[in-house]
Amino acid sequence: MKPLFDFLVKLCILSVILWVVILYGPVSGVIQLPAVLSAWVLVFVNTVAGYLLFEYAFEKESAVFTKFVFGGLVVRLLILMLAVAVVIIRKMVDTDQFVFSLFAFYCSYVILEILGYQKKNKQKKKAA
Numbered sequence: 001m002k003p004l005f006d007f008l009v010k011l012c013i014l015s016v017i018l019w020v021v022i023l024y025g026p027v028s029g030v031i032q033l034p035a036v037l038s039a040w041v042l043v044f045v046n047t048v049a050g051y052l053l054f055e056y057a058f059e060k061e062s063a064v065f066t067k068f069v070f071g072g073l074v075v076r077l078l079i080l081m082l083a084v085a086v087v088i089i090r091k092m093v094d095t096d097q098f099v100f101s102l103f104a105f106y107c108s109y110v111i112l113e114i115l116g117y118q119k120k121n122k123q124k125k126k127a128a
Helices: 002-024 033-057 062-089 095-127
Strands: none
Touching (some): 002 033, 062 095
């Protein structure tokens, strides 16, 4: 369970850093917080779900691992695209800031998710 805790701690640290930059950065007065917050929530939930699926499937056989990790990726992306479409079509927030924030958060968090996968794999190799 330690890699999960480490991942969540790093995710929270990255979130705090990003929010400090958003709230106190040079363009903080122009940012519409509902757009940025909704993008962050979508990406944060997506990232946590992806890592939890990876944790669940990690010790399973190869076929199960592949189904959960890659199948989960497809399902998560479809849900994310559906949520983005709903937000944009219903004009719930400023579209430009929402899409830009979603892209920025997704790029940042997917890197962290991949590093979490690598760390878990390295710990397994050390134990073996």
